[in-house]
Amino acid sequence: MGYSTLYGAVIDLEKTGQLVRVREEISADLEMAAVHRRVHAQKGPALFFENIREAKFPAVSNLFGTRERAEFLFRDSLQHLRNVFRLRINPTEIFKPKVAYSALKVGLHALPRRAFISSGFRQTPIGDIPVVKSWPKDGGNFITLPLVYTEHPEYPSIKRSNLGMYRVQTSGNRYDENRTMGLHYQIHRGIGIHHTAALAKGVPLPVTVIVGGPPALILAAVMPLPENISELLFASMLNLKAFQYRRSGGWIASPQADFLIQGELRGGETLPEGPFGDHLGYYSLVHEFPVLHVKRILARKKKAIWPFTVVGRPPQEDSEFGRLIHSLTHDLIPVEIPGVHAVHAVDAAGVHPLLLAEGSERYLPYAPAQPREILTQANAILGFGQMSLAKYLFIAAAEKGDALAVDRVAEFLRYVLERVDFTRDLHFQTRTTMDTLDYSGQALHEGSKLVVAAYGTKKRELAVEQPAKGLSRYNFRDVRLALPGVIAVRTTAFRDYKANEYEMRQVASACRDLGEAGIALVVVCDDAEFAAKSLDNFLWVTFTRSDPARDIYGVDSFTENKHWGCKGTLIIDARMKHHHAGVLVEDEKTEERINRFFKKGASLSHLQ
Numbered sequence: 001m002g003y004s005t006l007y008g009a010v011i012d013l014e015k016t017g018q019l020v021r022v023r024e025e026i027s028a029d030l031e032m033a034a035v036h037r038r039v040h041a042q043k044g045p046a047l048f049f050e051n052i053r054e055a056k057f058p059a060v061s062n063l064f065g066t067r068e069r070a071e072f073l074f075r076d077s078l079q080h081l082r083n084v085f086r087l088r089i090n091p092t093e094i095f096k097p098k099v100a101y102s103a104l105k106v107g108l109h110a111l112p113r114r115a116f117i118s119s120g121f122r123q124t125p126i127g128d129i130p131v132v133k134s135w136p137k138d139g140g141n142f143i144t145l146p147l148v149y150t151e152h153p154e155y156p157s158i159k160r161s162n163l164g165m166y167r168v169q170t171s172g173n174r175y176d177e178n179r180t181m182g183l184h185y186q187i188h189r190g191i192g193i194h195h196t197a198a199l200a201k202g203v204p205l206p207v208t209v210i211v212g213g214p215p216a217l218i219l220a221a222v223m224p225l226p227e228n229i230s231e232l233l234f235a236s237m238l239n240l241k242a243f244q245y246r247r248s249g250g251w252i253a254s255p256q257a258d259f260l261i262q263g264e265l266r267g268g269e270t271l272p273e274g275p276f277g278d279h280l281g282y283y284s285l286v287h288e289f290p291v292l293h294v295k296r297i298l299a300r301k302k303k304a305i306w307p308f309t310v311v312g313r314p315p316q317e318d319s320e321f322g323r324l325i326h327s328l329t330h331d332l333i334p335v336e337i338p339g340v341h342a343v344h345a346v347d348a349a350g351v352h353p354l355l356l357a358e359g360s361e362r363y364l365p366y367a368p369a370q371p372r373e374i375l376t377q378a379n380a381i382l383g384f385g386q387m388s389l390a391k392y393l394f395i396a397a398a399e400k401g402d403a404l405a406v407d408r409v410a411e412f413l414r415y416v417l418e419r420v421d422f423t424r425d426l427h428f429q430t431r432t433t434m435d436t437l438d439y440s441g442q443a444l445h446e447g448s449k450l451v452v453a454a455y456g457t458k459k460r461e462l463a464v465e466q467p468a469k470g471l472s473r474y475n476f477r478d479v480r481l482a483l484p485g486v487i488a489v490r491t492t493a494f495r496d497y498k499a500n501e502y503e504m505r506q507v508a509s510a511c512r513d514l515g516e517a518g519i520a521l522v523v524v525c526d527d528a529e530f531a532a533k534s535l536d537n538f539l540w541v542t543f544t545r546s547d548p549a550r551d552i553y554g555v556d557s558f559t560e561n562k563h564w565g566c567k568g569t570l571i572i573d574a575r576m577k578h579h580h581a582g583v584l585v586e587d588e589k590t591e592e593r594i595n596r597f598f599k600k601g602a603s604l605s606h607l608q
Contacts, residue, residue, distance in 0.1 A: 022049045145307045146165060217256070414484050
């Protein structure tokens with residue numbers, strides 16, 4: 001029935017054979033992250049690092065590394081929460097005994113409770129803690145599972161608090177060890193509302209970084225909850241144990257935490273933060289972010305464990321967070337956005353760059369079939385919580401007899417490409433906000449969006465083999481069929497956007513006859529063989545390396561009444577641009593060094 005501490009979860013995983021202790025000495029500088037990545041790639045166990053060079057605390061990673069292990073950690077509560085969420089869909093479900101029992105069981109533990117905290121913590125320098133450096137070009141060491149707690153300055157209370165996961169840089173750049181840290185909170189996050197209010201009042205914003213605690217606390221910090229619902233409330237429900245806390249001066253402490261970093265944001269002060277190897281598979285670059293002035297760093301006196309994760313090109317451990325969240329919330333989508341049946345954030349494309357959605361068409365059943373209602377639904381999706389950060393939204397409504405499944409990505413894209421009218425069904429937002437981690441746009445937080453809407457009968461048959469004719473080889477180094485109706489082509493490296501206009505006109509001219517050959521989409525890239533090798537590669541290259549407004553072209557393109565379209569094949573320029581962030585590449589020397597953990601007789605020898 002839930003866990004009181006992270007230590008309890010670690011012991012439970014170890015008893016059930018889902019955790020391995022790494023006995024050999026290891027460094028937090030690249031080595032721990034490299035071991036984590038190798039084990040995660042093999043769908044291996046959680047890792048408990050006992051002997052970390054220069055650190056006085058052990059560390060654990062890969063807790064949520066597989067779907068089975070993530071669900072095991074919440075095995076007592078997931079179904080109860082699903083039953084409770086059914087009440088949001090249909091309140092009359094309360095009369096069903098199973099649902100009523102779940103509501104009672106969850107409700108008894110829902111409210112966080114005040115706790116007496118005596119001398120269970122001691123101050124410790126950050127150098128004693130195994131804060132990891134994950135990738136070779138990272139600007140320093142980063143806390144990768146920080147639970148950042150703030151309160152609204154006008155309404156300070158646990159119920160109006162925000163608990164978010166925003167990475168924290170503890171060393172490097174111009175940070176003063178133990179005194180200042182970089183707080184990388186991104187656009188559209190609850191802490192931004194609190195910081196704005198503190199700036200308006202002219203007061204510092206107290207910040208508590210919780211590290212560790214029950215696994216439910218970690219998942220709650222990434223749960224997309226409405227602004228008026230505290231993540232600590234959800235953590236209590238998910239854990240079936242009330243979160244214990246004590247508030248003082250805007251800071252929070254909890255006997256369930258392993259580490260507490262208490263500090264404050266002072267005005268609009270910033271310092272350079274980064275680079276950092278992020279979950280899109282690239283480095284996020286150096287930018288100005290708020291400075292956390294540290295008051296104290298506290299560690300649990302007994303059995304403190306430092307949890308961490310490693311992010312990079314999906315899938316990684318954080319992909320399991322997305323799957324868990326989707327399993328809990330997917331039935332709520334039709335309630336929150338009427339007419340929308342399902343939405344899928346595509347993990348392989350980095351989550352925010354690509355959304356797939358199934359909607360409804362009920363506006364004019366007597367009129368010729370074309371997207372109408374799903375355009376309204378697309379606007380609702382792009383205005384809903386973190387889905388507003390989506391860059392590409394493909395939305396379709398099924399005709400009678402058709403079956404759609406947004407999580408079957410290749411099939412869904414094929415359905416859309418068979419029906420989309422490129423003269424009518426492309427809808428751009430040309431200057432808007434963008435995910436902080438996406439560098440395809442014009443500047444940090446800035447870029448464009450594209451809605452691709454499809455409804456009606458088939459307009460084209462997609463090629464399932466690479467066309468033998470209909471494509472000029474002019475300036476193309478390689479051509480590969482990536483998906484039905486989709487080819488990846490390699491041309492010259494990107495130079496600049498001024499030269500690119502001429503080049504893309506040449507590409508469009510070379511692709512003039514492809515529509516008749518069943519090719520609806522051409523993706524221009526740096527390595528066609530790589531892009532076409534797998535669906536994941538295609539999704540990652542196409543949707544993380546293009547900004548719709550600047551990188552989409554087409555055969556016989558036109559602008560009419562400020563609407564852009566094309567009469568032939570659509571073209572996406574997904575080459576690497578000069579302003580893009582660098583791709584994450586593992587350090588060869590580190591990879592060689594960590595082989596020692598996988599040799600015969602070593603802790604991870606069974607994972608060779």
